[in-house]
Amino acid sequence: MRAVRRLLERIRRSWPEAAGDAGSAVLExxxxxxxxxxxxxxLVLVLGRVQAATFAAEGAARTAARAYVVADTPSQGAARAVASVGLALEDQGFDDDPDGALTLTCSSAPCLRPGSEVAARVDVLVPLPFVPxxxxxxxxxxxxxxxxxxxxxxxxxxxx
Structure with missing residues (x-):
């Protein structure tokens, strides 16, 4: 019990010396x-926007390629592909031009020839947030x- 009293007395004696630093820990x-x-x-905001763009671009490219290959004519396929890219980008909050973001390439001369392949590429530019x-x-x-x-x-x- 005496040891505890001595310890408390030492703490009380040293207290006024430490009182000069009061409040600096909060500021630090x-x-x-x-x-x-x-x-x-x-960094979290930027990575969130880049992830949203990645998700939008992947979904847009997949649906654009599918929409193109099930169309009856190449012009109808291109219109469907552009519409699907516009929906995918808008869904993630991007206002890029879907026609400019989409690039379609065909593996054969007539694009919708049975057995051929259609590649859809979607490019999105993600602006950094809060930059003037x-x-x-x-x-x-x-x-x-x-x-x-x-x-x-x-x-x-x-x-x-």
Whole structure:
């Protein structure tokens, strides 16, 4: 019991000396958390947008290739593919032009010939969030994301 009393007495004697630092730990914590948390939150936002673009590009390329190969004519297939890319990009919050984002290539001269393949490539530019427009005009601050999918035209379909 005496040891505890001695320890408490020592703590009481040293307390006034430490009272001069009161409140500095809170300021240090706030400063350090701002320095570390702000970049971390920004990184999470950027990675979230890049992931959304990846998801949109993958889905858009897959549905565009499928929509093209089930169409009756190449022009109808291209219109369906562009529409499906527009839906996929809009679903993830991107306002890119679907016609400019989509590139279709065919493995044979008539695109919808049975047994041929159609490749759809979707390119999306992800702008970095919270970057002012005047900075964007000087330095391109966008992350390019692309996806490519191939779909086969059914071997037993009627030739166009």
């Amino acid at each position: 914590f706030l400063a350090l958390s701002v320095v570390l948390l702000v970049p971390l939150v920004y 427009a005047f900075v964007r005009s000087v330095v391109p601050l966008e992350v390019p994301v692309s996806a490519e999918r191939t779909a086969a035209v059914d071997t037993y379909r009627a030739a166009p």
